[in-house]
Amino acid sequence: MLIQFAIKNFLRQGLRSILNVLITAITIVTVIFNLSLLNGFQARATLNMVKTDVAGGHYRIAGFDLLSPTEWEDHTGLVPDSLKALPEDQKAETLILQGQIFPNNRLYPVQMRGVGPGQELLDLPLQGLKRFPEKITDQIPVVIGTKMAERTHLKQGDSVVLKWRDKFGAVDARDILVVDVVKLLNPRVDEGMVWLRLDHLQDMARREGEVSWVAVELFQGPVPDMEFHSVDDLMKDLLILLKNDRRNSIILWIILMFLAGISVFNTQILNVFKRQKEIGTLLALGVESKQVVRIFTWEGAVTAGISVVVAGLIAVPLFMWFQTVGLDVSHLEESTIPVRDAIFLEFNPFEIFYSITVVVALTILVAWLPVRKISHMDPTLALRGKAIT
Amino acid sequence: MLNTISKIPAQWKKTLFILTFSFGAFFSWPVFFISAEEIDANALVRAVDENLWATTKFIAGRLIIDNGRRVRTLKMDTWMQGVTRSYSVYKSPAREKGTKMLKRDSKLWMYTPRTDRKLLIAGHLLRQSMMGSDLSYEDMMEDKKLSKAYNAMVDRRETIEGKEYLVLHLIANDKTTTYQSRLGWVDPEKKIVRKEELYAKSGKLLKKVDYLDYRKIGNRLFPKKVIFRDTLKTNTQTTYVFDEIQFDVDIPKKYFSQSILKR
Structure with a gap:
C-alpha cells in the first residue's frame, strides 16, 4: 500500500518528478559512459602495446x-x-x-x-x-x-x-x-x-x-x-597513467552524484514544506510518523527505480550509436600514449551494477534525510501548515 | 781549378763526368729519385707524432664552434701529459667559465660550477658532441699516437697550395680504434700533417681536419689552428686556435687529481 501511495504521489508531482528522474538517469548514463570509455581506452592501449611491442612479456638480457x-x-x-x-x-x-x-x-x-x-x-x-x-x-x-x-x-x-x-x-x-x-x-x-x-x-x-x-x-x-x-612490468607507466585517469574521473563522478543528490534532496524539502497539511491529515488519521517518513522515502526510491529504467532507455541507443563511430583520439599522436585511432566503450558488468547501486542508494538516502523531521512534527501545526516555517 | 781540368785528356774527362754524375746521383736520391712507395710511411707517421707530442705541454687556446646559425667561442687553458692525461679549464664565455675537464687514461670527468658537481663521462656518453662542437668527447679522448694505432701506407702525392704532400693511408691496427681508416696529407720534409680525413669502417668520409699556419716553437713545428668539419653535417665547423703553446712545462701534480674538480 505504501508503494502504491508513493507511486501516486510521485506521478502527482509532474514536472518536478520528471526533472529528478532525468537528472538521476543522466548521472547513471554519464558515470557508466565515463567508466566504459576509460576501460575502452585502457583496452585499446594495452592491445596496441601487446600487438606491437610487449607481446606476452620480454626475456631481456640481464x-x-x-x-x-x-x-x-x-x-x-x-x-x-x-x-x-x-x-x-x-x-x-x-x-x-x-x-x-x-x-x-x-x-x-x-x-x-x-x-x-x-x-x-x-x-x-x-x-x-x-x-x-x-x-x-x-x-x-x-x-x-x-x-x-x-x-x-x-x-x-x-x-x-x-x-x-x-x-x-x-x-x-x-x-x-x-x-x-x-x-x-x-x-x-x-x-x-x-x-x-x-x-x-x-x-x-x-x-x-x-x-x-x-x-x-x-x-x-x-x-x-x-x-x-611481464606485461604489467612493461606497461607500468601506462597503467599508472590510466590509474590516475580513473582517479580523476572520480571527481567528475562525485560532481554528478552531488548534482543528482541535490536535485532529489531539494525536491523532498519542498515536498515536506508544501505537503504539511497532507502530512498533518495523515498523522491526524492515525498514521504513524514513521509510516509517513516511509511514504516519502519510497517516493525517492520510486524516483531512483524509474531513473534506472529511463537511463536504460537513453543508454542503449546512445551506446549502440557510439560503438559505430567511437571517439576520435588522433590528437594523442603527439603523445607517447599507444592509441592512435578511435576508441570504443568496453563494458564491465560489475562496474555497471556498482554504479547503478550507488546512484540508487544515494537517491534513497537523500530522499530520506529531509523527511526525518516529519517524525517530530506536531499534527495540529502541520494541519494548519505551520509546522515548518 | 778550371786550368787543371782543361789539362785532363778528353777521354779521361768523359770518365770523370760519368763518375761525378753517378756520385751526385747516389747521394741525392732521396730528393730526386725516390718513389712514393719506397718511403717508410710508418717512420714518417712516427716522426709526425714526435713533432706533435711532448712529455708535457700547456696550451692556451680558443674553441670556435660554428653550427651554421651562430658562432660560439670558448676560451680555455689545457695542460697535457703525454697522450693519456689532460686537464682543461674554460675561461669564457661567462656561462662556461670555471668548467673543468679532467682526462685520465680512459676516463673523463667534467665539472660545472653551476651545479658544483663532477660528472664522469663514460661509456656511450663519450660519443656525444663536446660542448656542441664537431668533436665528440671521444675525439678529445683519443689517447693513442697515430703511429701506435695505425699502419701507414703511401697512397699518392698531392699538391696543395703549391706544396707537394704525401697522402698516407692509415689503417687501424685493431678493431677497437674509433676511425678504422684515415688519409693524412703529410709534408715529408717538415714531418707535419697538413690535413686529415677520417673514415667510417665502410669507407664513408666522416670528418675532415685541417692543420693550418704552422710555426716553430722550440725545435717543433706546431699548427696555429686546427679546423674540424663533420662531413655528414652542413655549414658546421669547429676551429681550435692555439694562442700560446709551451712544451715540456712543469705541471703541478694536483692538476691530474680529481680533487681539482671543484670551485
Whole structure:
C-alpha cells in the first residue's frame, strides 16, 4: 500500500518528478559512459602495446634498461636455446642500438631496432624488409613510421646516412634506403625509431646472433642470463597513467552524484514544506510518523527505480550509436600514449551494477534525510501548515 | 781549378763526368729519385707524432664552434701529459667559465660550477658532441699516437697550395680504434700533417681536419689552428686556435687529481 501511495504521489508531482528522474538517469548514463570509455581506452592501449611491442612479456638480457640508451650496447647477448627453439609465432627476437641519421645534413639521433623478418608474434607492418637478402648490398633497407617520416621529412624511396658504432667501438656509416613508411598503432615504436632486419643490424654492429630481448607469447620459465619482464612490468607507466585517469574521473563522478543528490534532496524539502497539511491529515488519521517518513522515502526510491529504467532507455541507443563511430583520439599522436585511432566503450558488468547501486542508494538516502523531521512534527501545526516555517 | 781540368785528356774527362754524375746521383736520391712507395710511411707517421707530442705541454687556446646559425667561442687553458692525461679549464664565455675537464687514461670527468658537481663521462656518453662542437668527447679522448694505432701506407702525392704532400693511408691496427681508416696529407720534409680525413669502417668520409699556419716553437713545428668539419653535417665547423703553446712545462701534480674538480 505504501508503494502504491508513493507511486501516486510521485506521478502527482509532474514536472518536478520528471526533472529528478532525468537528472538521476543522466548521472547513471554519464558515470557508466565515463567508466566504459576509460576501460575502452585502457583496452585499446594495452592491445596496441601487446600487438606491437610487449607481446606476452620480454626475456631481456640481464641489466638491459630501455630508459638508459647509453647502456643498450652493454647489454646484448646470444639467444638461449630454449627461446631459440620457439616457433616464429611465439617469439620475436629484438636488438636495439643507438644510431644517428642525417636527414638534410642535420643530426637526428635514432633507435635502431632490428626484428627477425620472419617473426609472426608482433603485428608490425615490416613486410617491405622481407624482400631484401640476408647480406646487406649497397644500401641498408629500413622501415620508418609515419610520425618519424613527418619529423625527419623522409619519404618512401629516400636515402639518408646512418651512423653507428659496432661492438668494438669502431664508427661506421652507410646509406639507408627507406623502403616503406608505415602507420604504426603505437607511437612508442614510431618516433625516433628506424626498423631494420635483425640479421642486418647484427651484421652492421658485428653482433652475430645477439639480441637485447626476446618477446614471447607465454612465460617460458626462468632462463639463464635473462630477466623476464611481464606485461604489467612493461606497461607500468601506462597503467599508472590510466590509474590516475580513473582517479580523476572520480571527481567528475562525485560532481554528478552531488548534482543528482541535490536535485532529489531539494525536491523532498519542498515536498515536506508544501505537503504539511497532507502530512498533518495523515498523522491526524492515525498514521504513524514513521509510516509517513516511509511514504516519502519510497517516493525517492520510486524516483531512483524509474531513473534506472529511463537511463536504460537513453543508454542503449546512445551506446549502440557510439560503438559505430567511437571517439576520435588522433590528437594523442603527439603523445607517447599507444592509441592512435578511435576508441570504443568496453563494458564491465560489475562496474555497471556498482554504479547503478550507488546512484540508487544515494537517491534513497537523500530522499530520506529531509523527511526525518516529519517524525517530530506536531499534527495540529502541520494541519494548519505551520509546522515548518 | 778550371786550368787543371782543361789539362785532363778528353777521354779521361768523359770518365770523370760519368763518375761525378753517378756520385751526385747516389747521394741525392732521396730528393730526386725516390718513389712514393719506397718511403717508410710508418717512420714518417712516427716522426709526425714526435713533432706533435711532448712529455708535457700547456696550451692556451680558443674553441670556435660554428653550427651554421651562430658562432660560439670558448676560451680555455689545457695542460697535457703525454697522450693519456689532460686537464682543461674554460675561461669564457661567462656561462662556461670555471668548467673543468679532467682526462685520465680512459676516463673523463667534467665539472660545472653551476651545479658544483663532477660528472664522469663514460661509456656511450663519450660519443656525444663536446660542448656542441664537431668533436665528440671521444675525439678529445683519443689517447693513442697515430703511429701506435695505425699502419701507414703511401697512397699518392698531392699538391696543395703549391706544396707537394704525401697522402698516407692509415689503417687501424685493431678493431677497437674509433676511425678504422684515415688519409693524412703529410709534408715529408717538415714531418707535419697538413690535413686529415677520417673514415667510417665502410669507407664513408666522416670528418675532415685541417692543420693550418704552422710555426716553430722550440725545435717543433706546431699548427696555429686546427679546423674540424663533420662531413655528414652542413655549414658546421669547429676551429681550435692555439694562442700560446709551451712544451715540456712543469705541471703541478694536483692538476691530474680529481680533487681539482671543484670551485
